[in-house]
Amino acid sequence: MxxxxxxxxxxxxxxxxxxxxxxxxxxxxxxxxxxxxxxxxxxxxxxxxxxxxxxxxxxxxxxxxxxxxxxxxxxxxxxxxxxxxxxxxxxxxxxxxxxxxxxxxxxxxxxxxxxxxxxxxxxxxxxxxRLPEPSPDELRKRIEDELVVSLAAMRRANQVYTDKRWSPGKLTPHADSLWHTTSGYLDLLDAAG
Missing domain, CATH: 3.30.460.10 (Beta Polymerase, domain 2)
Structure with missing residues (x-):
């Protein structure tokens, strides 16, 4: 565009x-x-x-x-x-x-x-x-903090998916949530490495 x-x-x-x-x-x-x-x-x-x-x-x-x-x-x-x-x-x-x-x-x-x-x-x-660039230590800390949040969210999304797996109703919203959460966690893990 x-x-x-x-x-x-x-x-x-x-x-x-x-x-x-x-x-x-x-x-x-x-x-x-x-x-x-x-x-x-x-x-x-x-x-x-x-x-x-x-x-x-x-x-x-x-x-x-x-x-x-x-x-x-x-x-x-x-x-x-x-x-x-x-x-x-x-x-x-x-x-x-x-x-x-x-x-x-x-x-x-x-x-x-x-x-x-x-x-x-x-x-x-x-x-x-634009905001100033963070120091390498600030960026590392930011990613670590986000990893903690993301891992907890991935565990919650996984549990919801597991609980709903064989229940009546659509599984797609729960699967999509797990997919997005997992993608975020893996992205942060890559950034931390």
Whole structure:
């Protein structure tokens, strides 16, 4: 997609985040961060990468999983229909990790739209609004913390899958949850190695 289209999609998502929360969905988004190629120089992109931060406990948002209610939020904001890759995060832990490198905050419930960041992304000068790079020790600690959360989540998802394996009803949602949780754990394990 063209750079201007990518910026348009990001701006549209920021505007959706800035709207009052929909009480029907009960999914509380408190921050939106951009990361990846969108924070570089203007060029064609395949996808826009964002971190959507919710006010959920850390253990309810393990790496590479989709928290309860997030799917409805993604549909209502058109994220699921646009070329946007979402990483779900908890406000109770740092947004950055081994993949979300030096993100830029573009919206928060506390401060609203971060116009400076949107302009910098549009101009290709997002380097000016990105978080500083963590030290190797900080990054290692971040990955270790996420591994603990991810392993506990994988064990829970595995138990739910095991409990539901021979029960009536669809197994797909439980299998998908286990798959996402396992993928997150393995990704973190690779990053730690």
């Amino acid at each position: 063209k750079w201007t289209r990518a910026v348009h999609h990001l701006t549209e998502l920021v505007e959706k985040c800035a709207e009052p929360p929909n009480p029907v969905f009960r999914f509380d988004v408190v921050e939106l961060w951009a990361f990846g190629d969108l924070l570089g120089v203007p060029r064609e992109l395949d996808v826009i990468e964002v971190a959507v931060v919710s006010d959920l406990p850390v253990d309810e948002v393990p790496w590479l999983t989709e928290p309860l209610g997030a799917e409805h939020w993604a549909h209502s904001t058109r994220v699921s229909r646009n070329p946007i890759s979402v990483r779900w995060r908890s406000v109770h832990a740092p947004v950055w990790n081994h993949e979300i490198e030096r993100p830029a905050l573009v919206w928060s419930r506390a401060h609203g739209v971060v116009e400076e960041a949107l302009v910098a992304v549009s101009d290709g000068t997002a380097e000016l609004v």
